[in-house]
Amino acid sequence: MPEQKKPVVVYGASGYTGRLVCEYLRQYGVPFIAAGRSEQRLQESMNTNVPGIETADYEVKAVDNEVGALTELFSGAEVVINTVGPFSKYGPIVVEAALAAGVHYSDTSGEQDWLITCEEQFGQKFAEKNRLLSPGLAQMYTIGEIAANLCLEKPGLDTLDIAVFWGGSPTIASTQTILVNAATSKAYYLERNAYSEFDPNEGLVPLVVPGQHELAQSLPWGGTSHPVWFKNDPRVANVKAQGGVFNTALMRGVPVIVANALEQTKDMSAEERDKVLTETAAQVMSEMPPRENPLVNKSLDSVHASGPLGRAHCVIHGNSNYQQTGLLQAYFAYHLIQQAPRQVGFASGCQAFGHEVLLGVLKEFGLVADPVLTVQN
Numbered sequence: 001m002p003e004q005k006k007p008v009v010v011y012g013a014s015g016y017t018g019r020l021v022c023e024y025l026r027q028y029g030v031p032f033i034a035a036g037r038s039e040q041r042l043q044e045s046m047n048t049n050v051p052g053i054e055t056a057d058y059e060v061k062a063v064d065n066e067v068g069a070l071t072e073l074f075s076g077a078e079v080v081i082n083t084v085g086p087f088s089k090y091g092p093i094v095v096e097a098a099l100a101a102g103v104h105y106s107d108t109s110g111e112q113d114w115l116i117t118c119e120e121q122f123g124q125k126f127a128e129k130n131r132l133l134s135p136g137l138a139q140m141y142t143i144g145e146i147a148a149n150l151c152l153e154k155p156g157l158d159t160l161d162i163a164v165f166w167g168g169s170p171t172i173a174s175t176q177t178i179l180v181n182a183a184t185s186k187a188y189y190l191e192r193n194a195y196s197e198f199d200p201n202e203g204l205v206p207l208v209v210p211g212q213h214e215l216a217q218s219l220p221w222g223g224t225s226h227p228v229w230f231k232n233d234p235r236v237a238n239v240k241a242q243g244g245v246f247n248t249a250l251m252r253g254v255p256v257i258v259a260n261a262l263e264q265t266k267d268m269s270a271e272e273r274d275k276v277l278t279e280t281a282a283q284v285m286s287e288m289p290p291r292e293n294p295l296v297n298k299s300l301d302s303v304h305a306s307g308p309l310g311r312a313h314c315v316i317h318g319n320s321n322y323q324q325t326g327l328l329q330a331y332f333a334y335h336l337i338q339q340a341p342r343q344v345g346f347a348s349g350c351q352a353f354g355h356e357v358l359l360g361v362l363k364e365f366g367l368v369a370d371p372v373l374t375v376q377n
Contacts, residue, residue, distance in 0.1 A: 005076030006059065008032040008333040009103075011094060012083035013060075014045035016288050017108050020326025021081055022046065026056035028334040035061045035073060036084075065090065070097035079333040082107040086177040087114040087135065088185065089274070095122050095133070104132045104341075106332045106349075108325055110140055111177065112223035113185040119228065119346045127345025137332055137349045139324035140164055140243065141225035142358060143301040143316055145348060147371060148226070149355035151305035151312035152235050154375050160236060161304040162226050163207050164243035165216055166321045168297040169250070169289055178222075178258070187223035190231055190239035198223065203255050205242055210302050210315045210372075217251040218242035229348040246298070294319035299368075311376040318368035331361045 008025060012018045013034035025032045036042050039062035046053050046060065063073050065084075070093065074080050080098045084090050087109040098105040099122060109115065118135050126133040136142075144162045151157060170178065188195040198220040206215040224241040231239075244251045261280050265273040299318040305311070318324060328349060335341070341352035349358055362368040 006031040006033050006057070007078040007337045009035050009061075009074055009077050009080045010083070011035045011063075011070070011080060014038070014041045015083050017322055017325055017329075018083040019045055019049045020323055021083065021329045022053070022056070022058070023050050024327045024330030025333060026050065026052055026058075028330055029057075030330070030334055030337065031057035032333075033059055033061050033073070033077070035063050037065065038062060065093060067093055067097050067100065070094060071100040074098055074101035074103050077101070077103050078337050079104045079106070081329050081333060083329075085109060085111070085174075087111050088117065091135070092117070092121075099125055099129070099131075102129055102131060104134075104332075104336050106132075106134045106137050106329060108138045108329065109135045109177075110138060110174075110222060110225065111136075111185070112187060112225065112228060115225055115228040123346030130340075130344050132336065132341045132344050132352055133346045134332065134349060134352055136225040136228075137325075137328050139299060139318070139321040139328070140166070140221075141229075142328055142349050143299065143318065143324065143362075143368065144224075144226060144241065144303060145229060145350045146355045146359050147301050147303040147314040147316050148230070148305065149350055150314045150371055150373055151303050151375075154305070154310060154312050155235075156310045157305040157307040157312060158236055159238040159306045160226065160230065160240070161306070162224070162239065162241035163209065163216075163218065163302045164221075164224070164241065164300075165209060165218075165246055166297070166299045167246045168292065168321065169245070169247075178254075185222065187220040188227055189220070189223065189241070190227035190237070193231065193237050195227065195231075204251065207242055209300065211300070211317075214248075216244065216246065217248055218244045219251070219254065225348070229351070292320040292323055297321060299324065313374045315372045316368055317372075318362070320367060324362060324367045327361065327365055327367060328358065331358070 014036050042060045080103050082094045187198040204217045207218045209216040221243040226241045227239045230236040299321045301316045303314050343351050
């Protein structure tokens, strides 16, 4: 009998986040294909950067980044996890291949415009195939969504004020995504259930962060995923999210880097702009960050939920934000190869599996603490 196709494909497995997804798939005992452009790089990455890889059931596959080749690779699997960004640039090919192969799809995107594209162009098509399309399953967005859902357990709250902070530096791919997203896309918040554009000239906004006296510096960070996920939630009418790193000096430098990149590329063609933005990103971050240290790489998600006659506030402290993302993605696959999601088509991790379930997974691996929930009656 021919060997059965492994149920999970990790596309971009040699990258920083892709390696972490593979690590947690190994811990869950889920067989997977580590896929990307270079077989040598993939194998070296597995051997060097995935602890315990010798006990994993996996294989390495090099593949061209085009719909036909990816469809062939994905066919026979159940789940595709995509870590190759910027997703607004590279994501459509992968989603089209996942749809053609009839597999569930998830990615680590934080690009608000990409989520909107997924919903508008692919959501119904995935639903018709009884498959889940869940972009943006990542620490920076899913933990805040969990906190928001905990607040919304109190009826009568329709406004979400969300803050997301983390310790550490973005990866090479994340840095490039930030610049590309800033140069090509608007950032939106939700007001009376309609998208409203952030003022692109507003700059840094100081935020009160629970647990410290110093104000933190924040940005809309592309608008985040939260307004998209809650736009079709009848409980919620208003969502605004801000975020950033705890490092104040680094945060102060981000608007300057973005502004310079925008000015430099404003009159360029799309191809020229992409080249310059890629080069600029490499100047900012050209090396893989070290493996996260839970004493340094902390995360904090804070959500104030309010309504005419009520308030709730939820804070979730965590550590190792990229590991949180890797775990969430691995659980996505672990769940779907055993059981159907709550919702198919375009859906967030919380909508597909339940916020309590995802919170339990993160706590099980020691990556988040018990939420601190305060409800005003």
